[in-house]
Amino acid sequence: MAATPTAIPVPIEGRCSYFVEKKNRFCRMVPAAGRRFCGEHAGAAGAGAEEENTRKRILCPLDPKHTVYEDQLEKHLKKCNSREKPKPDYFIQDINAGLKDETEILDEPVPISSLSEEQLENLIKKLRKVSKGMDCTLKDQIMSHPALHDVLNDPKNGDSAFKHLKQQASILGNIERLNLLGPRRCFVEFGAGRGKLSHWVGIALQEAEKVYFLLVERVTTRFKVDGKHKNRNSVFERLQIDIQHLCLSKIPVLIKEKLPVVGIGKHLCGVATDLALRCLVETYPTRCKERNEEPVAKRIKKTDTENDTSVSEGSEKNELEQWIPVAGIVIALCCHHRCDWRHYVGKEFFKTLGLGPVEFNYFQRMSSWATCGMRETTLETSKINIKKRDDQTSDNEEHDHEGYRKTDDNPGGLPGLLTVEERKNIGRLCKLLIDQGRIQYLQQKGYNASLQYYTDSLVSLENVLLTALPRQSSTPDSTT
Incomplete structure (x- = not known):
C-alpha cells in the first residue's frame, strides 16, 4: 500500500515567507509592501537576494530575543515592550x-x-x-x-x-x-x-x-x-x-x-x-x-461658611x-x-x-x-x-x-x-x-x-x- 504523501507547508498569503523550523510553520508577521519577508527575517539565512538590499538589523539592547533596524534604534527604544515603563x-x-x-x-x-x-x-x-x-x-x-x-x-x-x-x-x-x-x-x-x-x-x-x-x-x-x-x-x-x-x-x-x-x-x-x-x-x-x-x-x-449650616463633627x-x-x-x-x-x-x-x-x-x-x-x-x-x-514546586497559578x-x-x-x-x-x-x-x-x-x-x-x-x-x-x- 502506497504511503500517503505529506502535505508541504506553504506561507499564508500576505504573510512572511520565512519558515520557522522551531515552530514547524511559516512566520505570520506581515511584511512591508512589495517584500516577501518581515523585517525580523529579511536578513536571516535563506532570505535570498533580498538580504543584500535590506538595511542592517541588530539585536535590541533591551531584549536580545528580537532585532531592530540599526538606523531606527533610538525610535525603537522608546516603544519597545521590554523598556522600563513608568510606575503607576x-x-x-x-x-x-x-x-x-x-x-x-x-x-x-x-x-x-x-x-x-x-x-x-x-x-x-x-x-x-x-x-x-x-x-x-x-x-x-x-x-x-x-x-x-x-x-x-x-x-x-x-x-x-x-x-x-x-x-x-x-x-x-x-x-x-x-x-x-x-x-x-x-x-x-x-x-x-x-x-x-x-x-x-x-x-x-x-x-x-x-x-x-x-x-x-x-x-x-x-x-x-x-x-x-x-x-x-x-x-x-x-x-x-x-x-x-x-x-x-x-x-x-x-x-x-x-x-x-x-x-x-x-x-x-x-x-x-x-x-x-x-x-x-x-x-x-x-x-x-x-x-x-x-x-x-x-x-x-x-x-459652615458657604451654606451657613451647622454640621456635626x-x-x-x-x-x-x-x-x-x-x-x-x-x-x-x-x-x-x-x-x-x-x-x-x-x-x-x-x-x-x-x-x-x-x-x-x-x-x-x-x-x-x-x-x-x-x-x-x-x-x-x-x-x-x-x-x-x-x-x-512550580510557581504557577493553580x-x-x-x-x-x-x-x-x-x-x-x-x-x-x-x-x-x-x-x-x-x-x-x-x-x-x-x-x-x-x-x-x-x-x-x-x-x-x-x-x-x-x-x-x-x-x-x-x-x-x-x-x-x-x-x-x-x-x-x-x-x-
Missing part, C-alpha cells in the same frame, strides 16, 4: 515588605541535610513543644455554590479541571457564608493568574450593582478570563504589580467609590500571603485614615468609623516553604515562643514534608533520607498537587528515624505554626480570624483556608 501611582517601593532588621538577616543557612541526627531531633522536639498549646484540629468548611453547579456536572471536565472547580466552588461558598458575597464591594484577588476565582465571584454577582474586581498579578498572563465580563455589570481591572509594592489607597476606583474591599486568593504562594495581609489590614486602612482625616475638617469649615467622624476599608479576607494558603522571615507577619508570635529566624528557616523548609516527598522509597518505609530541596511529588533520595544524606507518616505530621505542624502567627497578627489588627479545611486532601493537599472579618462587623454590611 499605586506603586510604592516595599510598602508591604515589613521592617528590615539587619540583625536578623541570616548568613547562608545550614541545609537540613547537613544537620546531625541530634540537631534534627532537638529541632523537632522544639517544634512539638511550642505546638502543644495550639489547636491542631481545624474545622471542615467544605462548601459549594450554585454558580458552579452546571460546570461541576459537565462530563467534559478532566480530573484536574474538576478539582480546581471544586476548590473555587468551596471558596465561593465560604465567601457567601461570611456574608461577603454582595453588591457594592471591591474584590481584590491576589496572585490572580488567569482570574478564575474572580470570574466565578463575578458570575455569582452578575445581577448585583457596583461590583469591582482588581486582579493583582506581577507577571503577564495568557488566556485570561476577564474578557468574559465585558458586557456584564462587574468591572474588571488588572494590576500588573508585585504585592510588595501595591498601595491600594491610591487605586482610582477605591478613591472614588470608597467601597469596602474583600481580599481573596486561591493558593497564594508563601510570602505572597504575608505581603497581601499587610497590604490589606495595615497599609490600606492606615492610608485611608490619613487621606480622610484632613478633608473632614475642611468640609466642615467650608459648609461627631457625625462626620462616625460616618468615617462606620466605613470599613476591609470587609473581609478569604485566602486559600499554599507553599509555606516559600515564606520569608523578613516579610512574615507573625514574627512577634514566633518571638513569644522563644523562636527566631533560625527556627523559622528550618520550619518553613520542613513544612514541605506535608505535601512533598511522601512517596515510599526503595528504602525501608520506616526510614527516610532528609534532603533540602531548593525548588519544591499549584497542582496531584499525587505525591517526587523527592531526591540521597543515600549519602542524613539517615532519619522518621516514618513517612511522622514526616507528614511534622510538615503539617510547621504549616500550622506559621499560619498561627498569621492568625495572631490579624487578631492584633482587630480581626476575628480562623483556619479551616475548605476542600478534601484528595482534591488538593493545600486545603487550608484563612478567613478574617473585622471585629466591629462580624456580618459586614454593604456601604452605599
